[in-house]
Amino acid sequence: MLNNPFNPTFDYNRDSFINDDYISQEIITATRNISSKWHTTLITGMRGAGKTSLLTHVSLELKKQPHIVTVSVTSTPDLLNDVLLGVQDRVKQSPKIKGLSIKLPLLSADIDVAPQAIAKTFKYDLEKILDYLNSQNMALVVLLDEVQNNTPHLDKLLDAFKSYRQLPAILIAAGLPSAIDTIMNGKASTYLLRANRVELMPLDVDVVRDSYLEKFKANQLSLADAEQMAKATGGYPYMYQLMGDYVWRHVDEVVTSQDIKDAFIISQRLLFSNVYEKVLADLEPKDRELIIAIHEAGDFDVSTQALKDILGWNINVLSTYKAKLNKWRVTQKPQRGLISLALPYFSQFLDDYYD
Secondary structure (H helix, E strand, O other): OOOOOOOOOOOOOOOOOOOOOHHHHHHHHHOOOOOOHHHEEEEEOOOOOOHHHHHHHHHHHHOOOOOEEEEEEEOOOOHHHHHHHHHHHHHHHOOOOOOOOOOOOOOOOOOOOOHHHHHHHHHHHHHHHHHHHHHOOOEEEEEEEOOOOOOHHHHHHHHHHHOOOOOOEEEEEEEOHHHHHHHHOOOOOHHHHHOEEEEOOOOOHHHHHHHHHHHOHHHOOOHHHHHHHHHHHOOOHHHHHHHHHHHHHHOOOOOOHHHHHHHHHHHHHHHHHHHHHHHHHHOOHHHHHHHHHHHHOOOOOEEHHHHHHHHOOOHHHHHHHHHHHHHOOOEEOOOOOEEEEOOOOHHHHHHHHOO
């Protein structure tokens, strides 16, 4: 039996990952161009939008390039240590370095050293290795996932990269819109306001349809049913994985319309519990008040006046929170003065969980 190409556990699966490699190619090009805007890039998207999968895919593509040293880390208290030890290990294993009698710059990083001690010399330690990479016409790409709100170790990393403008160092950081906004406005990292920003958009439904047709060719999935599956995902990467995974595990031979209906019911339930509950939990109380008000007013094409009548907020407060939700893609602005819920099936979620 073939392996399941779908993985709805927020992990990367090359067999079902939908991507045009645009970001990977831009980063590879940037490693040869010191002035590229991609040297500091922030990737944002809601939960389930595919941020972690994208970083994993980019990492695998970059590792094919012998002149690039790639380190993947997450925003934990050991972040600085993880970067230094990761760089040290990857440089030694690089195809351009491995087997050569070259003495690498000595880093002071030690896994037993306290994070506070590592932080004191982090910028200097990493700069030494970057100088070395520069001399070898190589570049470092740090892929930072799960960016949290400003923390001392994250501030230290961001401050260091600010000083590496003329060195072959690229930082690609991914996180929820709220976290990315917070670090962009931190005192030590205002330079991020000028950073390259990538907002993950919904998947093209036609591409999703074609993917399902390919994956379920042996199960005689019809074009009509593939279109039904694709439209049911709403272009949301997590729903794409959920629907595909359910059908793969529950259909033995031919995919039927009933199979797709069953897949949708189960997948929507998981989308609500695993993603949308956390989306609301991430928001401030006033954000949630505004969302509930939009829902009460009909979900789509809701006027500013209707929201003022429901909430009793003045126009300045209302405009501030509308702009934030639009920026975070929880809502969207169909035209001036109107606002709509943007996430697929979010209206039903609110009915089911906040009635």
